[in-house]
Amino acid sequence: xxxxxxxxxxxxxxxxxxxxxxxxxxxxxxxxxxxxxxxxxxxxxxxxxxxxxxxxxxxxxxxxxxxxxxxxxxxxxxxxxxxxxxxxxxxxxxxxxxxxxxxxxxxxxxxxxxxxxxxxxxxxxxxxxxxxxxxxxxxxxxxxxxxxxxxxxxxxxxxxxxxxxxxxxxxxxxxxxxxxxxxxxxxxxxxxxxxxxxxxxxxxxxxxxxxxxxxxxxxxxxxxxxxxxxxxxxxxxxxxxxxxxxxxxxxxxxxxxxxxxxxxxxxxxxxxxxxxxxxxxxxxxxxxxxxxxxxxxxxxxxxxxxxxxxxxxxxxxxxxxxxxxxxxxxxxxxxxxxxxxxxxxxxxxxxxxxxxxxxxxxxxxxxxxxxxxxxxxxxxxxxxxxxxxxxxxxxxxxxxxxxxxxxxxxxxxxxxxxxxxxxxxxxxxxxxxxxxxxxxxxxx
Ligand SMILES: [Zn+2]
Numbered sequence: 001x002x003x004x005x006x007x008x009x010x011x012x013x014x015x016x017x018x019x020x021x022x023x024x025x026x027x028x029x030x031x032x033x034x035x036x037x038x039x040x041x042x043x044x045x046x047x048x049x050x051x052x053x054x055x056x057x058x059x060x061x062x063x064x065x066x067x068x069x070x071x072x073x074x075x076x077x078x079x080x081x082x083x084x085x086x087x088x089x090x091x092x093x094x095x096x097x098x099x100x101x102x103x104x105x106x107x108x109x110x111x112x113x114x115x116x117x118x119x120x121x122x123x124x125x126x127x128x129x130x131x132x133x134x135x136x137x138x139x140x141x142x143x144x145x146x147x148x149x150x151x152x153x154x155x156x157x158x159x160x161x162x163x164x165x166x167x168x169x170x171x172x173x174x175x176x177x178x179x180x181x182x183x184x185x186x187x188x189x190x191x192x193x194x195x196x197x198x199x200x201x202x203x204x205x206x207x208x209x210x211x212x213x214x215x216x217x218x219x220x221x222x223x224x225x226x227x228x229x230x231x232x233x234x235x236x237x238x239x240x241x242x243x244x245x246x247x248x249x250x251x252x253x254x255x256x257x258x259x260x261x262x263x264x265x266x267x268x269x270x271x272x273x274x275x276x277x278x279x280x281x282x283x284x285x286x287x288x289x290x291x292x293x294x295x296x297x298x299x300x301x302x303x304x305x306x307x308x309x310x311x312x313x314x315x316x317x318x319x320x321x322x323x324x325x326x327x328x329x330x331x332x333x334x335x336x337x338x339x340x341x342x343x344x345x346x347x348x349x350x351x352x353x354x355x356x357x358x359x360x361x362x363x364x365x366x367x368x369x370x371x372x373x374x375x376x377x378x379x380x381x382x383x384x385x386x387x388x389x390x391x392x393x394x395x396x397x398x399x400x401x402x403x404x405x406x407x408x409x410x411x412x413x414x415x416x417x418x419x420x421x422x423x424x425x426x427x428x429x430x431x432x433x434x435x436x437x438x439x440x441x442x443x444x
Pocket of ligand 1: 212286
């Protein structure tokens with residue numbers, strides 16, 4: 001009976017609906033299968049336009065038609081769409097890797113742009129993965145760009161990693177390095193690891209053809225105070241550029257089965273001297289390392305931040321070392337300045353940072369220098385020469401953490417007793433000044 005014929009029996013109607021639903025489901029499944037098969041066929045086939053596009057690299061015997069098909073059928077996950085992730089993803093997208101996954105939790109900021117070339121001025125404030133996807137799609141529409149707008153942790157990493165063939169660690173912190181390494185070991189993925197800070201960079205391939213993993217070399221994390229990041233230590237843009245491009249190169253070599261993938265070696269780049277060193281690593285795994293275990297024995301349900309004693313991002317957490325009455329707001333500071341109160345504002349950042357930008361009424365004594373006798377005599381001299389009334393001391397820094405340490409340091413010094421009224425710091429530091437008082441004041 002056709003469904004268009006009138007049927008007055010409700011039981012028959014119900015049966016018809018059931019039958020039709022089952023038929024629709026069967027057609028749907030068939031369609032999904034056909035689409036998947038079509039996708040697979042497409043991956044194994046290079047269109048004439050693709051042959052033209054990739055011809056310069058396909059001419060190389062290392063790539064050829066088979067290598068290009070392998071690139072097209074492959075997927076690479078890039079953890080971090082920053083200084084390393086931008087160049088590596090640009091080269092891999094241009095090379096015709098079929099799927100590129102981008103992981104990042106952050107937004108584009110103006111201070112990213114000197115090294116993170118996927119992002120543009122107009123994209124400041126946008127999610128990095130979205131900005132990256134837009135730029136990569138402009139480079140090559142044939143590549144499927146997948147975004148993962150999350151902060152990687154031991155709970156979400158396996159689900160993400162399992163869909164990719166090669167993982168690129170383009171992160172900027174130790175916590176993420178351990179999460180990426182352990183997940184690669186557990187899921188059996190090769191890891192192309194890179195790092196860059198100031199003028200120096202490093203490159204290594206881990207967990208490839210039975211090679212060592214990151215943990216074999218670093219079973220225990222370095223103390224947090226010895227590990228810098230680009231936010232505090234700085235980085236020259238081309239340095240992550242060099243390392244990110246090399247990461248793309250190693251990923252291409254892995255995908256195309258190149259015989260000389262950089263495993264069991266570490267490349268160290270000194271941008272200042274323009275020097276590359278290749279250091280041979282132990283070619284056997286460290287005894288007891290997680291990479292010697294079976295995947296099911298490896299647990300990544302770990303508190304990695306606790307293990308490393310540091311955080312998985314470079315956002316500086318505000319600390320509270322002082323009592324509430326030992327702290328001022330930026331509005332208080334502005335009031336003291338406008339009312340010509342006898343205050344001495346000490347900016348405790350490094351000289352190079354003070355030279356970049358500072359409050360015109362502040363003097364610079366870096367926190368480390370505040371601990372020296374010389375700085376105290378400097379202070380006393382300044383107070384004696386410049387003030388008719390006993391002044392108050394106000395310390396300021398980038399975000400309001402070091403300024404608290406400076407207050408504690410200054411309060412220890414008996415030489416300042418009777419020379420100053422009170423000593424306080426500014427909550428939120430220059431970042432807060434920029435937000436609330438003068439939006440033209442540079443944030444970095
Ligand atoms: Zn290992």
